[in-house]
Amino acid sequence: MAAISSSTPATTPASSPATTRGGRRTLRRVLWGAQILLAVFLFAGSALPKFAGQAEAVRTFEEIGWGQWFRYVTGAVEAAGAIGLVVPRLAGLAAVGLIGLMAGAAATQLLVLSAPWAALPAAFAVVFAVIAWDRRAETGALLRAPRR
Template sequence: MKYAILGIKALLTLAFVAAGVAKLMGAEMMVGTFEAIGAGQWFRYVTGAIEIGAAALLWVRGREAIGAALLVATMFGAVLAHLLVLGPSAVPALVLGVLAAFIAWTHKEQVLPA
């Protein structure tokens, strides 16, 4: 189980750092996506920073649950954005959200009293 958790954390880190960097660097696709959502480009920067920061927290002992929870919340918003505005391609966001939820669950002792 230890190696499965490490593998999922590595996958999440790669996915969210890549997506976060694309958002912060102003990749054309990301700019268009956030334009379509209508929240403004400032939201693209905030989302990119959250994705990178949360991915980093997955590797900080004692903070893994916080990082994973931030990613779950971000993917919840992404799924809603895809279903309500962008189109039906919410499956990648849903899969990443479920993987992040699994990591949060494996570190639940960090946030829940014993």
Template structure:
């Protein structure tokens, strides 16, 4: 979202977007931190996946990076994309390998998608730069 768009956005919408991003950042910092700290439940969940504990560290690191990215105006959309992608994996893991409901992962996917949508101009600008025909 450009600075002009943010400044012209109604105050309630700016507060709502920042509240959403802060909540998501807290959730993903906690989840990523738990994975990196080796909380027994996380270790057990990743054992069920059968990919090894290295995958827990990668996932935890990516969750922390995504949480920080959504708080930074320049990277908010890309942080949302990263977190949404992680939640696709988490949903599939809960459906096929790990006991428990996939609903929290689906909700976090949707909320991450809202961040991407709110900052969609970042994705559009990036796509234009990458795919622009330089003739």
């Protein structure tokens, strides 16, 4: 058999710069959709009921045993994280903070409340980790900014 040679280097579609940029753009769009949905959930579905004193939220924090002040702190962290997720420059930093919040929520579910429900904050933490990784350049620039 004769070897076929080409004067131009072979490139696969997955390695071409245009395809890589297109894949990155698609990932960014998917993550923006996830960030918006998570922000709405965190703010409207989780923080607001804590601030409003919804009976289930009050009962849950009584069961945790840290007092109702902790309900307000948790709600404030959720609200701040939700707002941060939709601000492009803050999204990575917000995601990192929310990973910590979700780790605490998963641990609380495992140790105090209902162990099977620990999977939900753990899954959220994984999504926040992907967001934080994708936004690492913006987060780095934000953290370097005060040094200027």
